Amino acid sequence: MLPVVPHAAVALLERQGGLARRSDLHRCGIPRRGVERLISDGALRTVTRDVVSARTDVPDDEAVRAAVVGLAGVASHCTAARLWGIGLLDDERGCEVTVGRDRSRAAWPGVKVHRRDLPPEDVRVLGGIRVTSPVRTVLDLSLVLPLVAAVVSADAALRAGVVGERDLRR
Secondary structure (H helix, E strand, C coil): CCCCCCHHHHHHHHHCCCEEEHHHHHHCCCCHHHHHHHHHCCCCEECCCCEEECCCCCCCCHHHHHHHHHHCCEECHHHHHHHHCCCCCCCCCCEEEEECCCCCCCCCCCEEEEECCCCHHHEEEECCEEEECHHHHHHHHHHHCCHHHHHHHHHHHHHHCCCCHHHHCC
């Protein structure tokens, strides 16, 4: 018999696209042995040492999802651009996640971690992934990319209709 899964844990998994940190599940009322039992019974599967998934499929963007959940951050920069469908001149930057400035030790294998305190209006949820808003994404890209690449990304965002000219003039 599977352990009873508290409503708070189910809601957390739904909010985060089926992924959760083990520590968050513990805070929702599932003891460590309960998480291990859910894994052994197939209700959850291990994605990384710290992150588990309730999904039976393995989405293409699972590594991004796991990094965002594991770091308690937000997909940003080139990663956010890909998620929003904003074209990039050179898409070699890999996975990028932004965490708060107070997270100086936050790290994840293969992920470029940026530190910035983001106001709520700069964060959206897209397909269960916390991601910077399209405008914040374009602004972040303008800070890290060479000028030509930044202009190409801003133009791609305008053409894709995810930002407007007024948004970029703020």
